[in-house]
Amino acid sequence: MNELLAEIKAIPGVIGGGVFSPERGLLANNLPSVFKKERVENIARSLIKLHTAGTYSYPDLLDVTLYYEESVLQIREVGKKLYLVLVGDPALNTSLLSLSINLALEESKGLDAAAAPAAEAGRGRGAGAGARALIDSGPLAEPLGRMQQALAKVIGPMAKIIFGDALEEWGGEEEPSLQGLSRLLTLLNREIGDPEKVRDFRDRVAPILKGAGAIQ
């Protein structure tokens, strides 16, 4: 997904873009930092609404492009309920952009596979999907619940979704256990991305992992 965005960003006139899921929010983006995540998500939701309205009249709708005085915004459905949102300057060559996106999607065989959790490569999606329920009951429920709360303090409302995805990936890789919580921490750190937030999260969950015997 990030490779696709990087490839598109290399097109002259493209400022950056993101991949957005109505259910999971912004999944990847390479827009400049002035584009705050929450704002990008709100803009993407409006664009999706417009795109959806367009498909009622035109089932063969490919993309919707908005030409403002200083910027061009484009939305395109690139997978099942996955949208590519791009921002460019007014001189953007949209024909070139369209062709480049088609080629990039052809190479990556669409984004559905890229968007699927990496857990599929391990013990299988079935095992991973079951791991989501570990937070509700059983010996892992208490430490997992506390870890999710800590994540929410660090990254906000997306925590529940990201934590569920990480649980699924963890469950796809190995049999979830108290001793294996440090692996879950690694997966969550990767999702958080920002080093400062990773440090904050590590500090918050260290006592939880210590209590569970996952670390010394």
Next chain:
Amino acid sequence: MATKEQFAEQIARVPGVKNYLLARGDGRVLVHNLAGAERLASMMVIGGLCSERIRALSGLNCLRYLVLGRTGQENFLVFPLEKYLLGVVQHPEVPPGEVAQGVSAFIEQLLRSRNSNGGAPGSRKEEGL
């Protein structure tokens, strides 16, 4: 002051315009020469509202136009025109950029002519633009 009929005659002559639809900001169709005008007009209104919300969220200036790109190449372009919305279907062989330029020039000319005549849009209710 252009009437609906005059407006229709003029927009149809803009190079690259295959079909047109003029609607009020509330979605009421004024004049058109295409199928499914009511549904398209509703979509244009949603487009106008969404683009305005995006403008407010992003701090951008006004929307010049938007394009619904189709695999069949007959793209649909929407232009805000004060309290109206103008939609045009482009000829597939004409690049959308050229059609947009032609329609924008037409709109500018229309507004200039209206201003020089001292009229106001819609001053003759449904007849006037």
